Structures are given as C-alpha cells and as structure tokens.
Amino acid sequence: MTLHADLHIARGSFQLDLSLSIAPGEVVALLGPNGAGKTTALRALAGLLPVTSGFVRLDDTVWDEPPRLFVPAEERFAGVVFQDYLLFNHMSALDNVAFGLRAQGVARPVARARAGEWLAKVGLSSFAGTRPRSLSGGQAQRVALARALATEPALLLLDEPLAALDASTRLAIRSELARHLGEYPGHTLLVTHDPLDAMVLADRIVIIEDGALVQEGPPAEVARRPRTGYVANLVGLNLYRGTASGTTVTLEGGGTLTVAEPASGAVYVAFPPTAVSLHPSAPSGSPRNSWPVTIVDLEQHAHTVRVRLAGLPPVRSDITPAVVAELDLRPGTELWAAVKATEAVTYPA
C-alpha cells in the first residue's frame, strides 16, 4: 500500500505542481519556505482541498481524481495534526482523543477506553479530564497527536507540528515524536520549514519552492549536496553553480574556483563556512582559491562568528571571535578569502 499523489492545484496566481509517493511506514518531510505550497499539498492529501488536476491514490483506492471523483476529508482515513493543534476547547483531552472513534461509530465506553490508552501512550494519562486551554503547548501537541492516531489512519499528516513550541519543549517533543513515528505503520507526511525537524524525523526529504519540487532525497544526501540557495542556506553551506572544465569551475555569478575532483559541464560546488579562512592580504602557499572580499556583516553564533562577504563570488565564513578582534573586522573591511580545493564538494547540476 503506497500513497501516490500527483498534485496540481491552482489558487489565484499561485500554482502547486508536486508529485509525491510515500511507502508504508515511511516518513516524508515536505520542506520549504513560507508560501511554497506545503500546507496546500497537505490539505489536498487530507481531503480539505480538491486538486485542480492530477490524482491522490492510496494503493488501489482513489481519493481524488477530477472530474471523476473526490472523497471528502470525513471519508478518507487521514489523521491530521494541525499547526496550532485545533483541539476542541469545550471537550476534555480524553473526549478530544475519543472524538474520531465516536465519529466512526465506536460505542462511547469503547471509544473512551481506547482514547485512554492513547493518552497513556503519549504520557498524559493524568490529564484525561483537562480542558485543552489548561494544557501546556507540549501537552496540547501530544493530545493532538493522540487524537490523530487514535482512529488508526492509513495516512498521518503533520502540519508544522513543532512550530508552536518553545525551544526547550521542542527538543523533548521532537524525540518523542520520532519514537511515535517509528512505531506508526502507515504513511507519514511531515510539513515543516525547520530543516532540523526534517533531518531528525524524516526518512526522505522533499523540498519545494514556489509550488514546485526543487530537491528530493535522504536527509544526509540533501545536507551534503544542496541544489538551491534555499537548501544550502538551510543546511549552512556555501553553494555555487558553474561550469567545470577539469579542476576549474567558472561560476555563474562571476569568479572561478579550483576543485580537487576534475569534472566537466554544469556542476554545483559546495563547502562549509568553516572551510573559508580570512586574511588581511593575499595569502601565499597551499590554498589555491583566494579572492578579494569586503565584509557585509558579522553575526555572532554559539562559539563562532558568521561573516558575510561580498566579492566574486560572495561567500560566508565562520571564524572565531579571537580572529575578529585580532584583525579588527567590521562591515566594510577589505580582506582576502581562501578555500582549500579539497574542502569543496563538486556534483553534477
């Protein structure tokens, strides 16, 4: 049983074109900036929005195939965890979890017993009688997950499930969510704009920008070989597109880089900001890639300073605060950037 979806949805001037397939037990993360169409895709799978053309199929069961058929949300078996959970405020946590079972005609005592088991699974047995308003963000998230899973749906859709949580809760809930997703036998689609959520929770990452797929692959692959500026930014790499001829790559935006592996044709070159060293004057010696740059701004991260530099090509560099002080760096300072050829990864575009 695999979920196949070919989503084409037009909403005003926005157009989403995305093909997705999710195997049983697989967790696919749909990653993209705000307005990329992530939630639109999720709503189409949930049955809250019909596709303009294309299809949604769960194995042999057709859910949406215009103009022939549209199965509305209440007849699909899709559990959804909404971004702000949308727990029913006038019901207790237990009744929230039991709601789906009751809607499907399960007798009240049975539904409540099963809901109780789900609350126990997410560690909230003692909150069964609590109203959602009195729950903390993390607890509400867990109730929402239990509510979505209680009906044992074939498809689980999570819309930014961790976005509303504060940083410390997020860490705990993320690992807990990973455990629940690991146990869940159905198909999971996780919509997020947080690359860390995607890396930790997903088996495969699908990245969309402006309603179209830009990259797809296992988390490690995406992290190592980004294919757009957005993805490179997410995973914290310097990324350039250019034309390779031997070990020299002529970059699209201007400048050249020397790489270790000879290649030819259109390629991407990526290297981490830590591989970029800064020098007050043109360096001599081993690093063969060096070019003049001007500091645009400096940003303090945990133990490093991220320096954004203009030049051909523009580049980001991570250096220690000591170096910033030593070289007296500030916006406008002119420097030389240097990258070792062996630090740069090259892959076909």
Place this chain on the structure above:
Amino acid sequence: MSATERSEQFNTATRRGRRRGRLPVVLAVPALLGLAFLVVPLAGLIVKAPWSTLFEQLFRPAVGQALTLSLVCASLATVLCLVFGIPLAWLLARSDLPGRGVLRALVTVPLVLPPVVGGVALLLVLGRRGLVGQYLDQWFGVSLPFTTGGVIVAEAFVAMPFLVIAVEGALRAADPRYEEAAATLGASRWLTFRRVTLPSIAPGVVAGTVLCWARALGEFGATITFAGNFPGRTTTMPLAVYLALETDPGAAIVLSLVLLMVSVVVLVSLRDRWISGLS
C-alpha cells in the same frame, strides 16, 4: 531637561488632566439631559407605583393570566426562532450561496419594520383568506389569526432577526478550521455542527436567545394586529398594559413594573455575554 524628565512631566500633566475629567460644557449638558431622558420615566414608574395595593394588584387573575400567556408565548416563539433561526444563521454565515448579501438584508427587514406592518403582512399571508392561510384552513383546518398560535407566530416573526444576527455573528467569528479538524477525524457535517460548531458558538446563541425572548415578550404591534386582543387567549402583558391604562391606570403601572423587572433581569444576565457573544 532630559528626554525622560520631559516625558515624565508630560505624563503627569496628562494624568492630572484625565483625573479632572475636563468635559466640554457643549457635550456635558446634552449628555446629562439625554441620561435624564432615559432614566426619569423609569424612575417615574417606580415612584407612581401603587405600593400599598401592589400585591393585591399583582395577584389578580387577569394579571396572572396575561403574565402566564406572555411567558408561554415568548418561550414558544423563541423555540420556533431557535429551530429555524440557527440553521438560517448557518446558511448566511457558512454557505457560498449566491446573493447572500440580499438574503441577509431580507432577514433584517423585520428588525426595522414597524411591527404593525408586520402584523398586517402576516394577516395577508396567514389570514383565513391569505396566500398561505387559505390552504392551512382548507387542508388542515388551522387558522392562526386571533388565536394563541397567532401570538406565537407574530412574536417569532418580529424576534427572529435578533437571534439570526447574533448567531450569524458568532458563526463568523468562530474559526472554521475546527470544523475541518472534525472532518479529518471522520465526523459528518451534521455531527460536526452539533458537537463542534454549536458548542463553540454557545455564548452567541445564548445572547441571541435572551434578546429574542425579551423582544418576543415585549411584542405589541404585530400581536394586536394579527392576533387581536382576547383576554386569556391573545392578551399578553404589553396588550394588558395598554388596555389597563384606559380603565385602571394603577394596574397598568403594576404590569409595567413587572415587565421592567424582566428587562432588568435580562440585561444583567447578558452583561458579560453581550460583549463576548455579539461583538
């Protein structure tokens, strides 16, 4: 002078000004006159009440009869409004019916229509020779004018817009995504409406119900036109007040006091819900 000192001085100045509450005379005088205009007649009602014979008057059978009839008719009219008004409010708030704006305007017409005109209109439609009334009479032997049923219909006609508007406002303010959440859990539209939508707009429904009931209780023009004035059958409190004024002013005052009391109770019970439910 530093900026903070200056802003402190400014704050003290505005605070002092606010404390003194300098209201311009051009506003203060008409404001007080307006207040007196609204309050003095009610105070007069209390002052002129025949306190010595109050209980005697209050427990006269005619008063009890009118009060019971009023309460029963207003309550039944309210039930009628709830049964038809809530679905109508839902239609106005949630459906993508073409011409919804026109529909909403039509619904609010009885709100501004002189009640007497409403009564005439009801007579023309539901009267024994009316557009619909003649069939009601021929087929079911039902005739509404000049009956207790007529009172209920007249009151419901005038009061329903209050309920519809209150409930529609609450529905518009309610987040429709909760209904989507219910749908993803497998709930049908009807179950979603009963278990999710209705509880979430309960304050609006309560506010609308109370308003609707109060309006029905005070209904005069449409009632007297459509249902006439037959003691025990169609003479509700407002009609009894009007009748008594000609024959027994004391009784009219007592009846009025009772209605005033009911209004105050309604107002107090709505005090909190008024804001949360209607705005």
